[in-house]
Amino acid sequence: MQIHEVNNYRKFNIKYLGPTTHRGARVKITEPARYNDDTDKSVTLSSNGNDCGQQGLEYLISKGFKPVARCSEFSCYTILCDNWGENFIELT
Numbered sequence: 001m002q003i004h005e006v007n008n009y010r011k012f013n014i015k016y017l018g019p020t021t022h023r024g025a026r027v028k029i030t031e032p033a034r035y036n037d038d039t040d041k042s043v044t045l046s047s048n049g050n051d052c053g054q055q056g057l058e059y060l061i062s063k064g065f066k067p068v069a070r071c072s073e074f075s076c077y078t079i080l081c082d083n084w085g086e087n088f089i090e091l092t
Contacts, residue, residue, distance in 0.1 A: 009080035014056030027052045031091045041091040053077035064089050
């Protein structure tokens with residue numbers, strides 16, 4: 001198998017941010033930069049008190065993203081979406 005034969009998906013990290021003295025609990029969704037002149041994109045939501053991964057997934061779906069896989073690590077969930085070309089949606 002060659003690297004170009006593996007499906008290419010967009011990566012979104014979903015992380016829980018605990019409350020502070022000035023802000024309540026939040027969920028942050030980040031799409032890492034893909035190119036040299038690109039920057040990370042992110043959106044921060046007020047936590048609804050449920051699982052942050054589920055909340056992030058529901059947000060992405062509501063914006064029209066097409067999730068195809070998930071994975072997780074110690075500090076966050078990762079959702080992979082297939083939104084390229086004419087289906088490209090900005091994270092807002």
